[in-house]
Amino acid sequence: MTDRLRRRSSRGSVAALVAVLSLAGSAAADAAGSLTPKGSGHGPAELRDHHVTIVINNGFAKTEVEQTFFNPNDVDIEAVYAFPLPKSASLSELTIFAGEREIHGEVLERQHAVAAYQDERSHGNDAGLSTQNGYQTFEFAVSPVRAREQVRIRFVYYQPVSIDAGIGRYVYPLEDGGTDEAAASFWTRTEQLNGRFSADIELKSAWPIADVRVPAFGADAAVEVLGDGHHRVRIAREDASLAQDLVVYYRLADNLPGRVELLTYRPDTKRPGTFMMVVTPGTDLQPITGGADYVFVLDLSGSMDAKVQTMVRGVIAALEQMSPDDRFRIVTFDSRARQLTPDWVAATSDTVARLTPQLEQLRANGSTNLYEGLELGLRQLDDDRATSILLVTDAVANTGVVDPKAFHELTRTHDVRVFSFLMGNNANWPLMQTLTQGSGGFWTAVSNADDVVGQLLLARSKITYEAMHDVALRIRGVETFDTTDEAIGKVYRGQQIVAFGRYDKGGPASVELQARMTGTDRTYRTTFDFPETSTDHPEIERLWALNRIESIQARQLIGDLPPTEAREAVVALAVEYQLVTEETAMVALADEAFERRGIDRRNQRRVATEQQAQAARAGQAAPVTRVDQGSPMFQHQAPSVSPPSGGGSGAIDPLTGVLVIGSGLWGLAERRRRTRAAQER
């Protein structure tokens, strides 16, 4: 960390907490890997090879995973593989290569897919199944893996990748967060690769990429610059463990404009088009000054055991960086909540020193009564001071009130912002989303493989600046429907707004972003055309459908939608757009089995279209997707993480310097010559 980053601001304290927390879970041991039922009597399927190909092209990423299993037993077995569920990932393809045969997956309603898989398996036919286990994992089952033979599986998922303060962050999750106790008690996990782990990451951006970092892989990651906005990273490790996430950061060039970008897909004019609009606000958000109140709500339940001591060090570091004008309280919770500080405490060095020994004695134990912890944290609020709740947890609420509706109501009815730092993969992000959105805060996932400084800068750039309030994005002129909610709520400095939707007909559209900043209402406008037809990005349809599904599930979570209605809507979307969800599953069968069962090959057709578009894009630079060049929506540049870290400079470039100095010296000499000439006269 440079001196420039070591600023003793209270908002910096939150960032410091994040930084330390990102190291916290290093003791976690579980990982992605093959699963064998405990007591089955068989040796586990060995992982022989794991290769991942990632293409990040402007606004979304395609992740293609291929891995080989070997059955060391003398009998045929079923191989099961669990993989931490990436956020907003639409699992779209499953292919199994067994000997000469290759079978592909189709998404069906879950019980139909499971029944088809079990039936084919019982007849000894090649079959595969992919299911989603809540918010925690994708599970893949392959049967049979013949005695002492190999089987290779391949799966593909898409996910949006947004830019935060000029930084793109992609995570290929491998480390298991250890939050699924039921699974842990049933399976024996094998995470060690008896072979090679390799990754090939291609970054394509219409904007120049200034830098790429793969922090946890060090010298194993070779970065190749293929162009301004085109980088490739190659990673290879022998006999590696799948216990470490692959986190890739890329930093866009500084001084990029605030902008609107649009990706569309509408193959013909007979059916609606789909769009993904990414708005990168360029606004003059001002820094927050003056004292504020902070409540640290710390999870001390058993699942946090390996992380507690580091969490405590993080809290102490955060307290030490606070301004004496700030006040704080500390609440801890396991099966019960309790206060470490009975009332507000001024963040002076004396109070921090007095509390440090108490903090250092904290230990993790018991279950997770998150609701009681939050409820206690929300007491004694001072209406005259801005209050933030800093919640550190894996959010696996299992004691007391666990209903998401209650959490939503609890934070919604208090005038506080909840910032949550969600530890590890498999953490309960849907609950955290509900909770933070209700308060207008945000949640940040922290991987053990994250870059400490990167996380610090990103959190700091949000909390130290005012936010845009009551943000609403409206599209006029073009008939849009099934869109992301118009009312977006709060947008923090550096955040992008990603909106999905469908449109009936191309043509000129007027897009308006309304927001309240420093008590005044602002409206930003632009106009551009929605294309009549566009075949470049068919994957947008799946991303749109997944966005709709997540929105439906969020409404169900807070009681806005009855479960049966939500389930029907999810199944309809997931089957139509071929997405694995909790209600649907992907079954891989031989072509003749699909035909015999009368299963429509929707996914086969969709995949063919996607692969055709990907082949066309492969040889090209990332397309310019900005649509507001003619009428820029923002006058200011998009914030980036670099200026706050380094700031601005009045800099004289060497050419100007030489010219000015030369002219100045010449002027001085000329003046002396004239003076002498005048004296001589």
Add this chain to the structure above:
Amino acid sequence: MFARTITAARRAPRAPLLGLVAAVVVCASPWLTDLLQFDRTRVASGEWWRLVTGHWTHWTLDHLWWDGAVFFVLAAVCERLDRTLLLRAVVLSVPTCSAAVWWLAPELDTYRGLSGIDSALLGAIGAKVVVDALSNGDWRRSVLPMGLVLAFAAKTACEVATGTTIFVDSVAAGTVAVPVAHVAGLLAGVAVGLAEGRV
């Protein structure tokens, strides 16, 4: 001999030298640099001196070298022309540049560098020489300063319009050049030079 030494000392550009030494001393001390740099959050919490002192702080030696060298030469020329011109250009440009960074570059937390003042000195000298030359009917003397000021103004305007810098990428990792400070400095300097020229 003694008389020549006294004359030389009297003619030494003491004010420019003082300004330059101050920048060098501050650059040599990370503690002083941190204490004096333009820091938005700290200014807002009452550390107002940073609006003035921030111009004498720098990110790197390279940054200091070009900003300092240009400052020294232009300030010496300015002082030789008229010491009040130097004083007025510095006094007006310091708050003007800081205000420009504060209001027009809100994304920046911190700012360092003498170049805003350098721009003001260039503008002040150029404007004064041009006004003096034209009022004396000696238009040829106005060509070089006017050309320099116009070229610098064009380069700065281009940087502001495109949002990118010309000839220089950055002065330190993680920093960005702020052409808006140069615009503010140049305008302040030209205003001082025109006023001085009229006097």
